[in-house]
Amino acid sequence: MNADISGFSERKEAGSSSGTIKIAICGVGLIGGSLALCLKGKPGYRVVGHEIREESAAKCAELGVVDEATTSLAEAAADADYIFLCVPVGRLNDYIDELSRLPLKPGCVMTDVGSTKASIVEHAAQLALKGTTFIGGHPMAGSERSGVEAASADLFENAYYVLTPTEDAPAEAVQALEKLLRWTRAKIITTDAARHDRIVGAISHLPHMIAVALVNQIAGYNESSDLYRSLAAGGFRDITRIASSDPIVWRDILVNNRQVLLELLSDWRREMDEFTRLLESEDGEGVAERFKQANDFRNRLPERRKGMITSLYECYVNVPDQPGVIGRIAAELGQARINLSNLHIIESREDVPGVLRLSFRRQDDLDRAVALIRSMDYIVYF
Numbered sequence: 499m500n501a502d503i504s505g506f507s508e509r510k511e512a513g514s515s516s517g518t519i520k521i522a523i524c525g526v527g528l529i530g531g532s533l534a535l536c537l538k539g540k541p542g543y544r545v546v547g548h549e550i551r552e553e554s555a556a557k558c559a560e561l562g563v564v565d566e567a568t569t570s571l572a573e574a575a576a577d578a579d580y581i582f583l584c585v586p587v588g589r590l591n592d593y594i595d596e597l598s599r600l601p602l603k604p605g606c607v608m609t610d611v612g613s614t615k616a617s618i619v620e621h622a623a624q625l626a627l628k629g630t631t632f633i634g635g636h637p638m639a640g641s642e643r644s645g646v647e648a649a650s651a652d653l654f655e656n657a658y659y660v661l662t663p664t665e666d667a668p669a670e671a672v673q674a675l676e677k678l679l680r681w682t683r684a685k686i687i688t689t690d691a692a693r694h695d696r697i698v699g700a701i702s703h704l705p706h707m708i709a710v711a712l713v714n715q716i717a718g719y720n721e722s723s724d725l726y727r728s729l730a731a732g733g734f735r736d737i738t739r740i741a742s743s744d745p746i747v748w749r750d751i752l753v754n755n756r757q758v759l760l761e762l763l764s765d766w767r768r769e770m771d772e773f774t775r776l777l778e779s780e781d782g783e784g785v786a787e788r789f790k791q792a793n794d795f796r797n798r799l800p801e802r803r804k805g806m807i808t809s810l811y812e813c814y815v816n817v818p819d820q821p822g823v824i825g826r827i828a829a830e831l832g833q834a835r836i837n838l839s840n841l842h843i844i845e846s847r848e849d850v851p852g853v854l855r856l857s858f859r860r861q862d863d864l865d866r867a868v869a870l871i872r873s874m875d876y877i878v879y880f
Protein backbone atom coordinates (compact mmCIF):
# COMPACT_ATOMS: atom_id res chain seq x y z
CA MET A 499 0.00 0.00 0.00
CA ASN A 500 0.97 3.66 -0.31
CA ALA A 501 3.18 2.76 -3.28
CA ASP A 502 2.57 5.93 -5.22
CA ILE A 503 1.85 9.15 -3.46
CA SER A 504 3.52 11.41 -5.97
CA GLY A 505 1.58 14.60 -6.45
CA PHE A 506 -0.27 14.05 -3.19
CA SER A 507 0.30 17.48 -1.63
CA GLU A 508 -0.34 19.30 -4.86
CA ARG A 509 -3.70 17.56 -5.32
CA LYS A 510 -4.81 18.11 -1.72
CA GLU A 511 -4.06 21.81 -1.98
CA ALA A 512 -5.53 22.33 -5.39
CA GLY A 513 -8.36 19.81 -5.34
CA SER A 514 -9.24 17.80 -8.43
CA SER A 515 -9.04 19.08 -11.97
CA SER A 516 -12.58 20.46 -11.58
CA GLY A 517 -11.36 22.46 -8.57
CA THR A 518 -13.42 20.53 -6.04
CA ILE A 519 -12.47 17.90 -3.49
CA LYS A 520 -14.68 14.86 -3.96
CA ILE A 521 -15.62 12.95 -0.82
CA ALA A 522 -17.31 9.56 -1.19
CA ILE A 523 -19.29 8.26 1.77
CA CYS A 524 -20.13 4.57 1.53
CA GLY A 525 -23.04 3.85 3.88
CA VAL A 526 -24.99 7.02 4.64
CA GLY A 527 -26.47 5.98 7.99
CA LEU A 528 -26.09 7.54 11.44
CA ILE A 529 -22.30 7.95 11.22
CA GLY A 530 -21.86 8.29 7.42
CA GLY A 531 -24.78 10.73 7.29
CA SER A 532 -23.39 12.78 10.17
CA LEU A 533 -19.97 13.00 8.48
CA ALA A 534 -21.67 14.01 5.23
CA LEU A 535 -23.55 16.77 7.06
CA CYS A 536 -20.28 18.04 8.58
CA LEU A 537 -18.64 18.25 5.14
CA LYS A 538 -21.42 19.09 2.71
CA GLY A 539 -21.62 22.72 1.70
CA LYS A 540 -18.11 23.50 2.92
CA PRO A 541 -16.19 25.51 0.32
CA GLY A 542 -14.76 23.36 -2.46
CA TYR A 543 -16.22 20.03 -1.32
CA ARG A 544 -18.62 17.71 -3.12
CA VAL A 545 -20.06 14.87 -1.07
CA VAL A 546 -21.25 11.77 -2.89
CA GLY A 547 -23.15 9.11 -0.98
CA HIS A 548 -23.12 5.41 -1.81
CA GLU A 549 -25.91 3.07 -0.75
CA ILE A 550 -26.58 -0.44 -2.02
CA ARG A 551 -30.35 0.04 -2.24
CA GLU A 552 -31.97 2.50 -4.65
CA GLU A 553 -34.49 3.70 -2.02
CA SER A 554 -31.73 4.43 0.50
CA ALA A 555 -29.66 6.32 -2.06
CA ALA A 556 -32.72 8.35 -3.07
CA LYS A 557 -33.56 9.06 0.58
CA CYS A 558 -30.17 10.47 1.58
CA ALA A 559 -30.15 12.71 -1.50
CA GLU A 560 -33.73 13.87 -0.85
CA LEU A 561 -32.91 14.66 2.78
CA GLY A 562 -30.07 16.85 1.49
CA VAL A 563 -27.46 14.93 3.49
CA VAL A 564 -25.24 14.48 0.40
CA ASP A 565 -24.81 16.45 -2.82
CA GLU A 566 -25.60 13.35 -4.85
CA ALA A 567 -26.10 9.65 -4.25
CA THR A 568 -25.49 6.51 -6.25
CA THR A 569 -25.78 2.75 -5.92
CA SER A 570 -22.63 2.30 -8.01
CA LEU A 571 -19.48 1.97 -5.93
CA ALA A 572 -17.37 2.57 -9.04
CA GLU A 573 -19.16 5.84 -9.66
CA ALA A 574 -18.87 6.96 -6.04
CA ALA A 575 -15.17 6.07 -5.85
CA ALA A 576 -14.17 7.43 -9.29
CA ASP A 577 -11.95 10.45 -8.85
CA ALA A 578 -12.66 10.64 -5.11
CA ASP A 579 -10.04 12.40 -3.03
CA TYR A 580 -11.37 10.82 0.17
CA ILE A 581 -13.42 7.66 0.64
CA PHE A 582 -15.16 7.03 3.97
CA LEU A 583 -16.40 3.48 4.66
CA CYS A 584 -19.34 3.80 7.04
CA VAL A 585 -20.98 0.37 6.81
CA PRO A 586 -21.26 -2.28 9.56
CA VAL A 587 -17.88 -3.75 10.60
CA GLY A 588 -18.68 -7.12 8.99
CA ARG A 589 -18.84 -5.51 5.54
CA LEU A 590 -15.71 -3.34 5.70
CA ASN A 591 -13.27 -5.91 4.27
CA ASP A 592 -15.59 -6.57 1.32
CA TYR A 593 -15.61 -2.87 0.50
CA ILE A 594 -11.82 -2.74 0.64
CA ASP A 595 -11.66 -5.77 -1.70
CA GLU A 596 -14.10 -4.25 -4.13
CA LEU A 597 -12.42 -0.84 -4.08
CA SER A 598 -9.01 -2.42 -4.66
CA ARG A 599 -10.34 -3.72 -8.00
CA LEU A 600 -11.52 -0.26 -9.10
CA PRO A 601 -9.47 2.53 -10.66
CA LEU A 602 -8.93 4.94 -7.75
CA LYS A 603 -7.48 8.40 -7.94
CA PRO A 604 -3.74 8.35 -7.10
CA GLY A 605 -3.25 9.96 -3.67
CA CYS A 606 -6.79 9.12 -2.58
CA VAL A 607 -7.14 8.71 1.18
CA MET A 608 -9.44 5.93 2.29
CA THR A 609 -10.69 5.64 5.85
CA ASP A 610 -13.44 3.88 7.80
CA VAL A 611 -15.49 4.60 10.91
CA GLY A 612 -15.78 1.04 12.24
CA SER A 613 -15.88 0.50 16.00
CA THR A 614 -13.04 -2.05 15.76
CA LYS A 615 -9.76 -1.34 14.04
CA ALA A 616 -7.25 -4.24 14.01
CA SER A 617 -8.91 -6.44 11.37
CA ILE A 618 -9.68 -3.69 8.87
CA VAL A 619 -6.24 -2.09 9.20
CA GLU A 620 -4.60 -5.49 8.69
CA HIS A 621 -6.83 -6.30 5.73
CA ALA A 622 -6.18 -2.95 4.04
CA ALA A 623 -2.42 -3.40 4.55
CA GLN A 624 -2.45 -6.80 2.81
CA LEU A 625 -3.93 -5.30 -0.33
CA ALA A 626 -1.87 -2.98 -2.40
CA LEU A 627 -4.39 -0.19 -2.67
CA LYS A 628 -2.57 1.18 -5.68
CA GLY A 629 -1.33 4.63 -4.77
CA THR A 630 -3.96 5.22 -2.13
CA THR A 631 -3.53 5.35 1.62
CA PHE A 632 -5.81 3.60 4.10
CA ILE A 633 -6.07 5.13 7.57
CA GLY A 634 -8.32 3.45 10.12
CA GLY A 635 -10.71 5.79 11.93
CA HIS A 636 -13.30 5.67 14.69
CA PRO A 637 -15.37 8.62 15.87
CA MET A 638 -16.10 7.96 19.53
CA ALA A 639 -19.55 9.43 19.31
CA GLY A 640 -22.87 8.05 18.29
CA SER A 641 -26.06 6.93 19.86
CA GLU A 642 -28.41 4.00 20.21
CA ARG A 643 -30.24 5.32 17.13
CA SER A 644 -29.39 4.34 13.57
CA GLY A 645 -30.11 5.33 9.99
CA VAL A 646 -29.72 8.54 8.06
CA GLU A 647 -32.72 10.13 9.81
CA ALA A 648 -30.71 10.15 13.04
CA ALA A 649 -27.69 11.84 11.44
CA SER A 650 -26.62 15.21 12.79
CA ALA A 651 -23.88 17.71 11.96
CA ASP A 652 -23.30 18.18 15.71
CA LEU A 653 -22.78 14.51 16.51
CA PHE A 654 -18.99 14.58 16.78
CA GLU A 655 -18.53 17.96 18.43
CA ASN A 656 -16.09 17.63 21.37
CA ALA A 657 -15.99 13.85 21.05
CA TYR A 658 -12.75 11.98 20.43
CA TYR A 659 -12.06 10.81 16.89
CA VAL A 660 -9.41 8.08 16.88
CA LEU A 661 -7.15 7.50 13.87
CA THR A 662 -4.96 4.40 13.62
CA PRO A 663 -2.47 5.08 10.79
CA THR A 664 0.13 2.39 10.17
CA GLU A 665 3.80 3.34 10.36
CA ASP A 666 4.12 3.48 6.59
CA ALA A 667 1.17 5.85 6.09
CA PRO A 668 2.59 9.04 4.55
CA ALA A 669 2.50 11.92 7.02
CA GLU A 670 0.92 14.15 4.35
CA ALA A 671 -2.01 11.77 4.01
CA VAL A 672 -2.58 11.63 7.78
CA GLN A 673 -2.36 15.41 8.01
CA ALA A 674 -4.76 15.87 5.09
CA LEU A 675 -7.33 13.56 6.74
CA GLU A 676 -6.92 15.30 10.10
CA LYS A 677 -7.44 18.63 8.40
CA LEU A 678 -10.61 17.42 6.70
CA LEU A 679 -11.92 15.97 9.96
CA ARG A 680 -11.58 19.33 11.70
CA TRP A 681 -14.97 20.11 10.17
CA THR A 682 -16.44 17.58 12.63
CA ARG A 683 -15.18 19.66 15.59
CA ALA A 684 -14.04 16.40 17.18
CA LYS A 685 -10.75 15.98 19.07
CA ILE A 686 -8.54 13.90 16.81
CA ILE A 687 -6.10 11.49 18.42
CA THR A 688 -3.95 8.68 17.02
CA THR A 689 -3.09 5.31 18.47
CA ASP A 690 -2.42 1.80 17.18
CA ALA A 691 -5.26 -0.48 16.18
CA ALA A 692 -4.68 -3.23 18.79
CA ARG A 693 -4.57 -0.73 21.65
CA HIS A 694 -7.73 0.91 20.30
CA ASP A 695 -9.59 -2.42 20.28
CA ARG A 696 -8.52 -3.29 23.85
CA ILE A 697 -9.56 0.07 25.28
CA VAL A 698 -12.77 0.51 23.27
CA GLY A 699 -13.66 -3.13 24.02
CA ALA A 700 -13.57 -2.24 27.73
CA ILE A 701 -15.30 1.15 27.68
CA SER A 702 -17.86 0.53 24.92
CA HIS A 703 -18.29 -3.07 23.77
CA LEU A 704 -18.37 -4.65 27.26
CA PRO A 705 -20.92 -2.08 28.54
CA HIS A 706 -23.15 -2.81 25.53
CA MET A 707 -23.09 -6.54 26.35
CA ILE A 708 -23.81 -5.87 30.01
CA ALA A 709 -26.73 -3.57 29.15
CA VAL A 710 -28.26 -6.16 26.82
CA ALA A 711 -27.80 -9.00 29.31
CA LEU A 712 -29.37 -6.91 32.07
CA VAL A 713 -32.40 -5.95 29.98
CA ASN A 714 -32.91 -9.57 28.90
CA GLN A 715 -32.61 -10.80 32.49
CA ILE A 716 -35.28 -8.35 33.67
CA ALA A 717 -37.47 -9.02 30.59
CA GLY A 718 -37.44 -12.68 31.65
CA TYR A 719 -38.72 -11.80 35.15
CA ASN A 720 -41.30 -9.49 33.59
CA GLU A 721 -42.99 -12.53 32.03
CA SER A 722 -44.33 -13.28 35.50
CA SER A 723 -45.39 -9.70 36.33
CA ASP A 724 -45.55 -6.51 34.31
CA LEU A 725 -44.64 -4.61 37.47
CA TYR A 726 -40.94 -5.12 36.59
CA ARG A 727 -41.42 -2.93 33.52
CA SER A 728 -43.62 -0.41 35.35
CA LEU A 729 -41.18 0.11 38.19
CA ALA A 730 -38.09 0.29 36.02
CA ALA A 731 -36.89 3.77 36.92
CA GLY A 732 -34.07 6.21 36.19
CA GLY A 733 -31.13 3.99 37.13
CA PHE A 734 -32.31 1.10 35.00
CA ARG A 735 -32.97 3.39 32.05
CA ASP A 736 -29.59 5.13 32.38
CA ILE A 737 -27.58 1.94 32.40
CA THR A 738 -29.60 0.24 29.66
CA ARG A 739 -30.07 3.00 27.05
CA ILE A 740 -27.41 1.46 24.84
CA ALA A 741 -29.26 -1.88 24.82
CA SER A 742 -31.53 -0.26 22.19
CA SER A 743 -28.60 -0.11 19.72
CA ASP A 744 -28.77 -1.62 16.24
CA PRO A 745 -28.53 -5.47 16.34
CA ILE A 746 -26.60 -5.88 13.07
CA VAL A 747 -24.08 -3.12 13.79
CA TRP A 748 -23.44 -4.62 17.24
CA ARG A 749 -23.39 -8.25 16.10
CA ASP A 750 -20.52 -7.31 13.80
CA ILE A 751 -18.63 -5.30 16.43
CA LEU A 752 -18.80 -7.98 19.13
CA VAL A 753 -17.95 -10.89 16.84
CA ASN A 754 -15.06 -8.93 15.34
CA ASN A 755 -13.56 -7.99 18.73
CA ARG A 756 -14.33 -11.37 20.32
CA GLN A 757 -10.78 -12.15 21.46
CA VAL A 758 -10.57 -8.97 23.50
CA LEU A 759 -14.15 -9.40 24.73
CA LEU A 760 -13.68 -12.96 25.94
CA GLU A 761 -10.90 -11.75 28.24
CA LEU A 762 -12.99 -8.81 29.42
CA LEU A 763 -15.94 -11.10 30.15
CA SER A 764 -13.76 -13.27 32.29
CA ASP A 765 -12.70 -10.20 34.32
CA TRP A 766 -16.38 -9.16 34.51
CA ARG A 767 -17.31 -12.57 35.93
CA ARG A 768 -14.63 -12.04 38.59
CA GLU A 769 -16.24 -8.70 39.51
CA MET A 770 -19.65 -10.39 39.85
CA ASP A 771 -18.12 -13.29 41.82
CA GLU A 772 -16.71 -10.74 44.24
CA PHE A 773 -20.21 -9.32 44.82
CA THR A 774 -21.51 -12.87 45.32
CA ARG A 775 -18.79 -13.53 47.90
CA LEU A 776 -19.47 -10.25 49.74
CA LEU A 777 -23.22 -10.94 49.91
CA GLU A 778 -22.80 -14.57 50.93
CA SER A 779 -20.55 -13.50 53.79
CA GLU A 780 -22.87 -10.55 54.63
CA ASP A 781 -19.89 -8.23 54.26
CA GLY A 782 -21.66 -4.84 54.14
CA GLU A 783 -18.39 -2.95 54.59
CA GLY A 784 -16.97 -4.77 51.59
CA VAL A 785 -20.02 -3.79 49.50
CA ALA A 786 -19.69 -0.14 50.56
CA GLU A 787 -16.00 -0.26 49.68
CA ARG A 788 -16.85 -1.44 46.12
CA PHE A 789 -19.22 1.54 45.73
CA LYS A 790 -16.64 3.93 47.18
CA GLN A 791 -14.00 2.74 44.73
CA ALA A 792 -16.43 3.09 41.80
CA ASN A 793 -17.52 6.57 42.95
CA ASP A 794 -13.89 7.73 43.07
CA PHE A 795 -13.22 6.67 39.48
CA ARG A 796 -16.56 7.68 37.99
CA ASN A 797 -16.56 11.12 39.59
CA ARG A 798 -13.25 11.79 37.91
CA LEU A 799 -14.51 10.90 34.42
CA PRO A 800 -14.04 13.82 32.03
CA GLU A 801 -17.04 16.12 31.96
CA ARG A 802 -18.28 15.34 28.47
CA ARG A 803 -21.97 15.26 27.82
CA LYS A 804 -21.60 13.69 24.40
CA GLY A 805 -20.37 10.60 22.69
CA MET A 806 -19.88 7.59 24.86
CA ILE A 807 -21.79 8.91 27.83
CA THR A 808 -24.92 10.50 26.42
CA SER A 809 -26.01 11.17 22.89
CA LEU A 810 -27.88 14.37 23.70
CA TYR A 811 -27.76 17.19 26.19
CA GLU A 812 -30.23 16.03 28.82
CA CYS A 813 -31.49 16.95 32.25
CA TYR A 814 -34.11 15.57 34.61
CA VAL A 815 -36.74 17.60 36.44
CA ASN A 816 -38.70 16.39 39.47
CA VAL A 817 -42.31 17.27 38.77
CA PRO A 818 -44.98 17.27 41.48
CA ASP A 819 -48.36 15.65 40.87
CA GLN A 820 -50.17 18.86 39.92
CA PRO A 821 -52.16 19.54 36.76
CA GLY A 822 -50.46 21.69 34.13
CA VAL A 823 -46.90 21.51 35.48
CA ILE A 824 -45.45 19.91 32.36
CA GLY A 825 -47.27 22.31 30.05
CA ARG A 826 -46.00 25.25 32.12
CA ILE A 827 -42.37 24.13 31.86
CA ALA A 828 -42.68 23.51 28.10
CA ALA A 829 -44.36 26.89 27.57
CA GLU A 830 -41.66 28.76 29.52
CA LEU A 831 -38.94 27.07 27.48
CA GLY A 832 -40.77 28.00 24.28
CA GLN A 833 -41.14 31.61 25.36
CA ALA A 834 -37.44 31.80 26.12
CA ARG A 835 -36.82 30.39 22.60
CA ILE A 836 -35.01 27.36 24.01
CA ASN A 837 -35.17 24.49 21.53
CA LEU A 838 -36.37 21.31 23.17
CA SER A 839 -35.56 18.22 21.07
CA ASN A 840 -37.46 15.74 23.24
CA LEU A 841 -39.58 15.57 26.36
CA HIS A 842 -40.21 12.30 28.14
CA ILE A 843 -42.20 11.58 31.28
CA ILE A 844 -40.55 8.87 33.34
CA GLU A 845 -43.23 7.36 35.54
CA SER A 846 -42.02 6.20 38.90
CA ARG A 847 -45.51 5.22 40.07
CA GLU A 848 -48.34 4.33 37.78
CA ASP A 849 -50.57 7.25 38.76
CA VAL A 850 -47.91 9.90 39.42
CA PRO A 851 -45.78 11.79 36.91
CA GLY A 852 -42.44 11.72 38.70
CA VAL A 853 -39.55 12.80 36.54
CA LEU A 854 -39.40 14.72 33.31
CA ARG A 855 -36.48 14.03 30.99
CA LEU A 856 -35.71 17.00 28.74
CA SER A 857 -33.34 16.63 25.78
CA PHE A 858 -31.66 19.40 23.84
CA ARG A 859 -29.41 19.43 20.81
CA ARG A 860 -27.03 22.04 22.14
CA GLN A 861 -25.15 22.64 25.36
CA ASP A 862 -26.24 26.25 25.34
CA ASP A 863 -29.95 25.29 25.24
CA LEU A 864 -29.45 22.86 28.13
CA ASP A 865 -27.64 25.45 30.27
CA ARG A 866 -30.33 28.08 29.69
CA ALA A 867 -33.13 25.58 30.33
CA VAL A 868 -31.59 24.45 33.63
CA ALA A 869 -31.26 28.04 34.85
CA LEU A 870 -34.84 28.83 33.80
CA ILE A 871 -36.44 25.75 35.36
CA ARG A 872 -34.47 26.16 38.58
CA SER A 873 -35.71 29.76 38.73
CA MET A 874 -39.24 28.28 38.66
CA ASP A 875 -38.29 26.38 41.84
CA TYR A 876 -38.15 22.90 40.37
CA ILE A 877 -35.36 20.47 41.20
CA VAL A 878 -33.19 19.85 38.12
CA TYR A 879 -30.38 17.29 37.90
CA PHE A 880 -28.29 15.45 35.31
Ligand SMILES: NC(=O)C1=CN([C@@H]2O[C@H](COP(=O)(O)OP(=O)(O)OC[C@H]3O[C@@H](n4cnc5c(N)ncnc54)[C@H](O)[C@@H]3O)[C@@H](O)[C@H]2O)C=CC1
Nearest residue numbers: 525526527528529584585586587612613639640641644645
Ligand atom coordinates in the same frame (compact mmCIF):
# COMPACT_ATOMS: atom_id res chain seq x y z
N1 LIG B 1 -23.77 3.65 16.07
C1 LIG B 1 -22.80 4.32 16.63
O1 LIG B 1 -23.05 5.01 17.61
C2 LIG B 1 -21.42 4.23 16.05
C3 LIG B 1 -21.13 3.37 15.00
N2 LIG B 1 -19.87 3.34 14.48
C4 LIG B 1 -19.57 2.45 13.35
O2 LIG B 1 -20.13 3.10 12.22
C5 LIG B 1 -20.50 2.13 11.24
C6 LIG B 1 -21.91 2.42 10.78
O3 LIG B 1 -22.76 2.37 11.89
P1 LIG B 1 -24.07 3.29 11.98
O4 LIG B 1 -23.92 4.51 11.17
O5 LIG B 1 -24.41 3.39 13.42
O6 LIG B 1 -25.14 2.31 11.32
P2 LIG B 1 -26.44 2.66 10.47
O7 LIG B 1 -27.26 1.43 10.51
O8 LIG B 1 -27.03 3.94 10.89
O9 LIG B 1 -25.83 2.84 9.02
C7 LIG B 1 -25.23 1.77 8.33
C8 LIG B 1 -25.10 2.12 6.87
O10 LIG B 1 -24.56 1.00 6.19
C9 LIG B 1 -25.46 0.52 5.20
N3 LIG B 1 -25.47 -0.94 5.28
C10 LIG B 1 -26.04 -1.71 6.22
N4 LIG B 1 -25.84 -3.01 5.95
C11 LIG B 1 -25.16 -3.04 4.80
C12 LIG B 1 -24.67 -4.09 4.00
N5 LIG B 1 -24.85 -5.36 4.34
N6 LIG B 1 -24.00 -3.77 2.86
C13 LIG B 1 -23.80 -2.49 2.53
N7 LIG B 1 -24.25 -1.44 3.24
C14 LIG B 1 -24.92 -1.73 4.36
C15 LIG B 1 -26.81 1.09 5.54
O11 LIG B 1 -27.59 1.25 4.37
C16 LIG B 1 -26.46 2.42 6.19
O12 LIG B 1 -26.23 3.40 5.25
C17 LIG B 1 -20.31 0.77 11.89
O13 LIG B 1 -19.12 0.19 11.40
C18 LIG B 1 -20.18 1.08 13.37
O14 LIG B 1 -19.37 0.14 14.03
C19 LIG B 1 -18.87 4.15 14.94
C20 LIG B 1 -19.12 5.03 15.95
C21 LIG B 1 -20.40 5.13 16.60
Ligand SMILES: O=C(O)C(=O)Cc1ccc(O)cc1
Nearest residue numbers: 613639640641642805806807
Ligand atom coordinates in the same frame (compact mmCIF):
# COMPACT_ATOMS: atom_id res chain seq x y z
O1 LIG C 1 -24.60 5.87 22.60
C1 LIG C 1 -23.54 5.72 23.17
O2 LIG C 1 -23.31 6.14 24.31
C2 LIG C 1 -22.45 5.01 22.48
O3 LIG C 1 -21.76 4.22 23.06
C3 LIG C 1 -22.28 5.35 21.04
C4 LIG C 1 -21.18 4.65 20.35
C5 LIG C 1 -21.44 3.42 19.76
C6 LIG C 1 -20.44 2.78 19.06
C7 LIG C 1 -19.18 3.35 18.99
O4 LIG C 1 -18.22 2.70 18.32
C8 LIG C 1 -18.91 4.56 19.56
C9 LIG C 1 -19.93 5.22 20.23
